[in-house]
Amino acid sequence: MTTLTLSRALNEGLRKALEDNPKALIMGEDVGKLGGVFRVTDGLQKDFGEARVIDTPLAESGIIGTAIGLALRGYRPICEIQFDGFVFPAFDQIVSQLAKMRYRSLGSVRLPVVVRIPFGGGIGAVEHHSESPESLFAHTPGLRVVACGDAADAYTMIQQAVRSDDPVIFFEPKRRYWDKAEVDVDGGLAAALPMDQSRVLVPGTDVTVLCYGPMVRTCAEAAVAAQDDGRSLEVIDLRSLAPLDTATIFASVRKTGRCIVVHEAVVTGGIGAEIAAQITQECFYSLESPVLRVGAYTTPYPPSRLEEHYLPDLDRILDAVDRTFGY
Amino acid sequence: MTVKDAGRAARPAGRAPAKRSPAGDPGQQADSPELIQLLTPEGERVEHPDYPLEISAEELKSLYRDLVIVRRIDFEAIALQRQGELGIWASLLGQEAAQVGSGRALTPRDMAFPTYREHGVAWCRGLDPMKLLELFRGVSHGGWDPTEHNFHLYTIVIGSQTLHATGYAMGIQRDGAVGEDGEAVIVYFGDGATSQGDVNEAFIWASVNNSPVVFFCQNNQWAISEPLERQSRVPLYQRAHGFGFPGVRVDGNDVLACLAVTRKAMQAAREGQGPTMIEAFTYRMGAHTTTDDPTRYRLSAELEAWKLKDPIERVKQYLIRSQQAEMSFFDEVEAEATRVGARVRAACLEMPDPEPLSMFDDVLTEETRQLAAERAGFAAYLDSFVGEEVAR
Numbered sequence: 001m002t003t004l005t006l007s008r009a010l011n012e013g014l015r016k017a018l019e020d021n022p023k024a025l026i027m028g029e030d031v032g033k034l035g036g037v038f039r040v041t042d043g044l045q046k047d048f049g050e051a052r053v054i055d056t057p058l059a060e061s062g063i064i065g066t067a068i069g070l071a072l073r074g075y076r077p078i079c080e081i082q083f084d085g086f087v088f089p090a091f092d093q094i095v096s097q098l099a100k101m102r103y104r105s106l107g108s109v110r111l112p113v114v115v116r117i118p119f120g121g122g123i124g125a126v127e128h129h130s131e132s133p134e135s136l137f138a139h140t141p142g143l144r145v146v147a148c149g150d151a152a153d154a155y156t157m158i159q160q161a162v163r164s165d166d167p168v169i170f171f172e173p174k175r176r177y178w179d180k181a182e183v184d185v186d187g188g189l190a191a192a193l194p195m196d197q198s199r200v201l202v203p204g205t206d207v208t209v210l211c212y213g214p215m216v217r218t219c220a221e222a223a224v225a226a227q228d229d230g231r232s233l234e235v236i237d238l239r240s241l242a243p244l245d246t247a248t249i250f251a252s253v254r255k256t257g258r259c260i261v262v263h264e265a266v267v268t269g270g271i272g273a274e275i276a277a278q279i280t281q282e283c284f285y286s287l288e289s290p291v292l293r294v295g296a297y298t299t300p301y302p303p304s305r306l307e308e309h310y311l312p313d314l315d316r317i318l319d320a321v322d323r324t325f326g327y
Numbered sequence: 328m329t330v331k332d333a334g335r336a337a338r339p340a341g342r343a344p345a346k347r348s349p350a351g352d353p354g355q356q357a358d359s360p361e362l363i364q365l366l367t368p369e370g371e372r373v374e375h376p377d378y379p380l381e382i383s384a385e386e387l388k389s390l391y392r393d394l395v396i397v398r399r400i401d402f403e404a405i406a407l408q409r410q411g412e413l414g415i416w417a418s419l420l421g422q423e424a425a426q427v428g429s430g431r432a433l434t435p436r437d438m439a440f441p442t443y444r445e446h447g448v449a450w451c452r453g454l455d456p457m458k459l460l461e462l463f464r465g466v467s468h469g470g471w472d473p474t475e476h477n478f479h480l481y482t483i484v485i486g487s488q489t490l491h492a493t494g495y496a497m498g499i500q501r502d503g504a505v506g507e508d509g510e511a512v513i514v515y516f517g518d519g520a521t522s523q524g525d526v527n528e529a530f531i532w533a534s535v536n537n538s539p540v541v542f543f544c545q546n547n548q549w550a551i552s553e554p555l556e557r558q559s560r561v562p563l564y565q566r567a568h569g570f571g572f573p574g575v576r577v578d579g580n581d582v583l584a585c586l587a588v589t590r591k592a593m594q595a596a597r598e599g600q601g602p603t604m605i606e607a608f609t610y611r612m613g614a615h616t617t618t619d620d621p622t623r624y625r626l627s628a629e630l631e632a633w634k635l636k637d638p639i640e641r642v643k644q645y646l647i648r649s650q651q652a653e654m655s656f657f658d659e660v661e662a663e664a665t666r667v668g669a670r671v672r673a674a675c676l677e678m679p680d681p682e683p684l685s686m687f688d689d690v691l692t693e694e695t696r697q698l699a700a701e702r703a704g705f706a707a708y709l710d711s712f713v714g715e716e717v718a719r
């Protein structure tokens with residue numbers, strides 16, 4: 001076991017992916033010499049060369065569009081979108097081409113493209129640097145959408161994403177880049193949890209708390225705090241947002257009878273809304289209260305001096321726990 | 328006719344002259360450019376110093392055959408749409424030479440990325456025309472394997488494929504497949520697409536990476552109802568210079584010129600000299616698609632003027648005048664085209680609808696549990712109707 005930051009764990013995972021597969025490539029803005037604005041690709045160009053770690057022109061549609069072409073040629077591009085809010089120039093290539101080309105070809109085309117997106121707020125950034133657009137991608141058939149919540153998962157999940165023969169939108173919790181955790185860098189992928197499965201992070205009995213990405217740590221902290229009130233939270237790191245690991249979700253909700261979904265994204269039309277609908281349908285007779293969502297309000301991301309009010313935090317989660325017992 | 332005159336002649340007649348300076352009019356040849364031409368509209372063979380072309384009678388006849396057959400396939404498809412057998416069809420009428428000339432310039436190892444109108448290129452690559460009809464009938468979204476004929480799937484969003492082609496060309500570079508025996512990519516797009524961000528990004532990517540890709544723009548003068556003046560104030564081929572690679576304008580109705588120019592550009596790309604933009608100056612003689620009505624936005628005089636520059640007739644005239652073909656040859660080609668047309672028609676009429684459950688296929692490489700449940704649910708729903716009499 002090695003103690004690594006989440007950023008470093010991604011770096012080591014990417015390094016492993018480049019070593020394991022000569023067709024794997026990294027491409028994006030400032031990913032070469034600079035090592036990425038969050039240093040996730042630090043040192044990789046030096047070790048793997050400019051043909052495999054490519055500093056691209058500053059055009060996101062171009063990054064994804066050329067990655068598709070490289071994938072058609074047999075490569076496995078790993079694209080970095082510098083910030084969440086910059087993915088939209090590439091949205092057309094992702095939604096209209098990357099997600100649909102396999103379907104269009106009746107299965108003859110494979111597009112093993114990973115799109116890494118640092119997402120979420122809490123870092124005091126200017127506009128377009130704190131967004132959580134994951135539900136837009138989870139709503140798009142033909143993509144796998146995942147989010148890592150800690151360094152250990154970051155290390156294995158990025159490698160699993162590169163190995164996937166499907167396009168993977170890979171969300172990285174940017175405010176957790178510097179959080180440290182124990183990572184088994186020698187363990188290989190055989191023992192790792194599959195990318196499309198959720199993990200019961202904190203077992204509990206009273207309320208199921210579903211989360212992913214930056215909210216994983218917050219929810220784990222909420223579970224500790226809730227113990228003081230005598231409440232046992234079962235915290236599940238969803239990890240995969242498309243497809244959802246509904247088996248794990250339903251099993252927990254059938255046990256606890258209560259569920260809260262926590263994410264930084266706007267609640268309206270979000271991942272939590274989808275999960276709430278599915279739980280209502282499949283676990284109706286187990287529910288003691290409605291599924292609650294804790295997330296951002298239905299506004300654009302506010303100026304950063306307001307973000308502590310906008311983003312879910314420990315107290316908002318505990319408030320929802322209280323409310324879920326009020327029915 | 329001299330080459331220079333031919334260039335001027337390519338300006339579409341019937342268009343009101345632009346009020347601004349001639350240099351700013353993309354339809355004009357004023358500051359410029361030679362329109363590369365090897366066969367005049369009258370069927371006279373002319374030489375161009377940069378594009379010498381040795382071509383045998385057999386090759387010439389086979390080009391003629393392709394031109395006639397793809398026009399016939401197009402004709403049949405339009406008729407099938409009119410009879411309700413296709414949902415829509417995007418006609419290539421008038422653009423046969425641009426497509427056959429460029430398509431025949433490719434080697435089997437080259438890769439082609441089409442729009443949705445490249446039926447002539449598809450023919451040259453060996454794709455069964457029925458695959459195209461499947462798409463326009465609504466039986467599939469294309470559904471062919473791009474590696475089978477090195478002909479990528481049709482792309483309907485304007486210009487997206489220019490980036491795919493450029494990325495593919497970057498892959499060729501990484502495979503070390505650039506050089507004497509190298510590979511190259513050709514990507515097709517239209518005049519309207521040149522306004523898209525993706526096309527301009529592709530130009531930048533290809534240029535800074537010196538990638539082996541040829542940008543083949545069929546300037547057919549009209550993006551549905553919008554004339555070229557709505558897309559550009561400079562001749563399109565001149566855009567390439569600003570991105571750092573050569574651009575040439577070729578008579579898009581001259582199959583020999585399209586062949587020679589594309590061959591040269593592809594060879595340069597294969598050898599590592601980077602991208603070229605080819606503007607094939609042509610005309611969309613039909614509607615944008617079968618749903619379109621060009622009489623609402625363009626004058627019939629313009630169409631009449633372009634009819635005089637028909638891409639097929641000039642080859643026929645040349646073959647006759649130069650005595651490279653007997654009249655019986657034209658009858659044979661006509662008969663073959665009729666056979667192909669009949670086969671296309673019959674196959675289209677026999678084409679079954681896809682199985683309902685096939686809509687769940689090939690979303691991801693491995694079906695998710697959720698999709699499997701949806702598939703099973705829909706199957707059960709369909710089964711619930713079995714044996715039930717439908718009241719009308």
